[in-house]
Amino acid sequence: MNRREGEGCPRRNADAVKDANSSSPVIAAFKVFQQELDTKHDKHERLVKISRDVTIESKRTIFLLHRVTSEPNADNILKEADVKLDAVRQKIGQIAEELRGEDIFQFHRAFTAGIQEYVEAVSFLHYIRHRSLISLEEINASLVFMRPEKVDDKGSADAPQAGGPVLTFQVTPSDYLLGVADLTGELMRMCISSVGNGDIDTPFQVSQFLRQIHDGFSYIGNTGPYEVSKKLHTLRQSLGKVEDACYALRVRGSEIPKHMLADVFSSRTAHLDHEEGVV
Template sequence: MNKRQGEGCPKKYADTSRDVSVKSSSPVLAAFKVFQQELDTRHDKYERLVKLSRDVTIESKRSIFLLHRVTSVPNTEEILKEADLKLDGVRHKIGQIAEELMGEDIYQFHRAYTPGIQEYVEAVSFLHYIRHRRLISLEEINARLVFCSQGAADALSPGSQVLTFHVTPSDYLLGVADLTGELMRMCISSVGNGDIDTPFQLSQFLRQIHDGFSYIGNTGPYEVSKKLHTLRQSLAKVEDACYTLRVRGSEIPKHMLADVFSSRTTLIDPEEGVV
């Protein structure tokens, strides 16, 4: 028996000419336009911060490359002054980051600029160690990150506003962890130029940094635990260089020491750490 026509089908509306379009005056549409503007503004700010962070990273790396020349020149003060000028330019870029973050929750944009800040901490701590033979503190870094908005030269001039950029403790730790790799390279370069005292100073300094990170353990940021392995490798290479200097230093000509250390560091087991 055939089913009757239309049986079992959903009921259809008779009035198909009903206007279902959303009017431009709809409060829902107006609310979503506001959301769109907020998201676009936030995205544009994020992209500007990424670009500024990239500029900070590039200039900081150039400062680090410049500082490595101190092992091969007789007058290191000229190198340090030039590095200071470069880092002043980096701080100017960080001042622009501070302006972008004015009135914002910094942790919403932290991922955009943290690579540049870590590289800056690495560069400024490298310069500080070469000049003072000690680790720069977080407070000393933040003390030089006070700026005037609107490009005012005087913080008390009309229309200007004092801005302060605070390096987070995690960015500071990550920058210091990267510093150990530069100190290891400085150790090898120093030996190649006949300086046999610097490796022993660096070995002691790196051991102190390693002991400090050991106190943090698993309670620190996740990125710190990842870089701790690289820190241990750098310390192992420097201590291996010091061991070779102490045991075989008199047997190896000074102009060949750097080649010997470079070949020995490649033989260190990448999974071997310092306990």
């Protein structure tokens, strides 16, 4: 029997196919696509790692700030929080470096969690100092970074030069709103700690502040991002707990020793949690 033409030369056929593929404009185009997708994936992974570091350091700053209610010298804690947030901003500067020349919304999901946590931490520090809400413009004004240029000279190797490019990172309005919504839970925890130390003024200040934030979110309604409507429910829960606990403190505060007020506050919030679970 006669073999079909080319049947006995598989290597020759494979080489011919390979040569044809290497010269094919379609294959060349897809190789370019592959390289672009690999580059985008690598950048996405780097942003995820940086965002994770931003989240961790921001949480540590929040835990540190909760010590303000129990420490006699709060200034040292606030200064330490400033140092930690400066380090967080340097991490955000790395995000700005990665996003230079890129569309921010292509990679937004990679770093949004870290930015929200940063907004929560910096707004918490601002409230402790000023008893007010930090604005989006104030947050963005602190996210301006100078990147030194490196010039290779024969006499010096990689010497950083002043006057490098200025990088800016702009927190999106949605990330700002989501961070502020998370702030309400930290303020509720600060109320419990304050009452435990005999401070019954802070809960009433926080209650009024949370009411203002709730009213502000009410103006947004359903026009904001989907995540905002989800966190608005948690905000209302925090506001309700603080207001009900403040009511209990106002009515029974005079008859309960100061060292037991925290127990009343905690039991009140626990009772509300139980009622919310029964639907």
